[in-house]
Amino acid sequence: MSTLKISVTNESGTKQNNINVSCELYIEYVNTSNDNKTLTSRTLAEASGNTTKGDILLPSARICDTREFIRYWEIFTRNGKKGQNGTFKIIASAVATDPSSTLVTTFKNVSFDLGSVAGKVTESKGKYTLPLLTGDAAIAMIAKTSSKVNLDKLEKDFLSKEASYLQAKRVYEENIKILDTSKIFEQLNDYEPASWDKAIARLLEFEESTLDASLRFTKKTNLTKEFGYLDQIKTAILNFKNLYSDISLSDGEGIPYKPS
Numbered sequence: 001m002s003t004l005k006i007s008v009t010n011e012s013g014t015k016q017n018n019i020n021v022s023c024e025l026y027i028e029y030v031n032t033s034n035d036n037k038t039l040t041s042r043t044l045a046e047a048s049g050n051t052t053k054g055d056i057l058l059p060s061a062r063i064c065d066t067r068e069f070i071r072y073w074e075i076f077t078r079n080g081k082k083g084q085n086g087t088f089k090i091i092a093s094a095v096a097t098d099p100s101s102t103l104v105t106t107f108k109n110v111s112f113d114l115g116s117v118a119g120k121v122t123e124s125k126g127k128y129t130l131p132l133l134t135g136d137a138a139i140a141m142i143a144k145t146s147s148k149v150n151l152d153k154l155e156k157d158f159l160s161k162e163a164s165y166l167q168a169k170r171v172y173e174e175n176i177k178i179l180d181t182s183k184i185f186e187q188l189n190d191y192e193p194a195s196w197d198k199a200i201a202r203l204l205e206f207e208e209s210t211l212d213a214s215l216r217f218t219k220k221t222n223l224t225k226e227f228g229y230l231d232q233i234k235t236a237i238l239n240f241k242n243l244y245s246d247i248s249l250s251d252g253e254g255i256p257y258k259p260s
Helices: 067-081 115-120 151-175 196-220 224-243
Strands: 003-009 020-031 037-040 045-050 055-059 086-097 106-113 122-124 127-129
Touching (some): 003 020, 003 086, 020 055, 045 055, 067 086, 067 115, 067 127, 086 115, 106 115, 196 224
Antiparallel strands (some): 003 055, 020 037, 020 086
């Protein structure tokens, strides 16, 4: 079984046994030939276990068997054949916990570089098998008695970072509505919209071309349950309209399904 290996140590670098490690796994692909455009997936898999001889081995099939991994990997390899450079990494958002409570719980993002071993990734019947991959860094846990563990300092750091986060979040959310999003929008297939405003416009196109007709039909035929589901979609689109009142049908690509 192919695995993702993560090491867990103490401050002095000694590997630690019986440490519980829980990971959320996702993908990050950076196209360095295209202005460092980054595609970051949602969480594709979760895995956990306890360390043995200081390591935890996570089954890589948990992530590489997902549809999203296949789509991202094929984009990466297709762009590579075009001469485009990039990095392709599996990221494990890891939480390490000591059941004995002698070491402080630690959070760390550990990455596994698939781009550098791309030739060792094998494919059979549409599924991919990865080689043994070792994380780029160990999870270093600190003893609860260490001078580095200061609850007062942790609280101050938390409050400071929380304030900075909320400020950055507000600036981001306000500007995402008015700036060009094509650079950060993840278009995995040619038929997907190329930007966030195009995605919103497609909701309006869907409403105009399909949803309203479906609502009329289900109301006329007394398909009560179906009408209720469609009406929820109508309400959701209305909420989007209120959030993005500057976007209209004319900003889209045209009503789909219209005969030529």
